[in-house]
Amino acid sequence: MKGIDYMIRAMPAILAQVPHARLLIVGDGEFRPQLESLARELGVDEQTCFAGARADVPDMLAVMDVAVLPTICAEAMGRVLVEAAAAGKPVVATRLGGVEDVVRHNETGLIVAPEDADALADSTIRILTDAELASRLGETARKQADNFSLDEMMRQLNRLYASFLRPPAGR
Template sequence: MTQAGLRILFLDHSAALGGAELYLLDLAPAFAPPGEVVLLEEGPFYQKLQAAGIPVAVMAAPRAVRQVAREAGPGSALRAIPGLFWVAGRVARKARAFDLIYANSQKALVVGSLAARLAGRPLVWNLHDVLTTAHFSRLNIRLAVTLANRFARLVIANSDASRRAFQEAGGKTPAVVVHNGIDVQRFAAVEPGQLQAMRRALGLRDGPVVGLFSRLAPWKGQHVLLEALAQLPDVQALLVGEALFQDEQQYAQQLRQRAARADLRGRVYFLGFRDDVPALMQLVDVVVHTSVAPEPFGRVIVEGMLARRPVIATRGGGAVEILRDGETGLLVPPGDAQALAVAIQRLLRHPEQARQLAEAAYKDARTRFSIEAMRQGVRQALERAFS
């Protein structure tokens, strides 16, 4: 089997535009066609793949399968079993026309493992998560590691932090690290006049603005930024993203209630999902990353670097593989609103230092986190595994 002729069936459980899905949107054009993407639900990701000219099909998973959460216990998992075998059978029938199944998420790993066994095809798992109890139930971690050890020929991890967590959880399958790549061209400079027009359209007042670009979820730490803002009365914030899953809706409501209190009222803008993230990043003075649990990679950190904005990130996980503290950005302890406030204030009070950090970060990101570097890394990993 030669890499040049490798026909890959990419499998993803979600049609929401999360980090793993954006990664696949950038990776798939290097292999599809002749490769193809299969999703287990229909949604915005499906439309994005179609618009990019990537062959894509939807094999809708039963509700019991789709509703198994990261924290799932035995009852939820057991209820999903009949639907799991049903959808795996459908994927297996399609997979017989391909050389391998490439699972792009943890749920895709579960379906893909069964489908690979039924179809007699090898399986690759792209690991986008840190497999710890900060993110998953013990049952989910054990299931993922067991399936990877039993069925996957290769694990491609998005960071060394993800790879180490997999191995520490008992992962034995060969695992390589390929960092995510970001399309540099999306971050072409926006004219100052356009940025001013954006400020007016958003209703921003004069004064500094920080931006946090992530779905609204407790572990993403938007609440930490709000508490830091309470110490910075002249600073406004853009929260770009929305709750993706049902269990995150309550957290999103709590954030809005906190932002409505007197000390923050009128300074926090909830923008939901946006297609103009590169421009919004150039609009803000500082990009912040506030995850309170280790980030598997930290795509938004790289995007902030490519937008030529100084970035403050939480120390831990993939973030420490991206930023060098004091050289290409600032790192702060997770969950520490005081430290975050101090770091924001430092950059706002010292614009020349902020500019130097941003320029150094931009040059670094262009070299280390390009789409071509990511695609080449995946090509080489597959070539070694299947040559």
């Protein structure tokens, strides 16, 4: 499970502050029935949309005000974070794995401790209720997204290899 249950648990607090908020869950897996049950149990099922696996990620991101990656297991670097950045979306993500390689706290998004529904709620509310913050985070994220293009990654890798092949100075 990618921590989606923590985001569902955050929804009552989010809805108390931002009643029009909706949770769009993109992706599918074996835990979907439990997540749907949790949403019903917490009374947020009407505000939660389980979109399933989707190929139209840019279209999904286009309807979001904030992208949340509440992962509870370390990932090398979440592709969804780069996709959200490219779409100019502010992000709330948990401090695990390669998240901080993509998301810079208070610059391109907000980073919270894993397994903390209250922190997810607080950070999501902060972005949803502060248009200036959301705009600044999203714009900075969009500018940074180019650093993760295939061309840029290849340039960085080539520079790294070249630095290993260069003879030490003074020889």
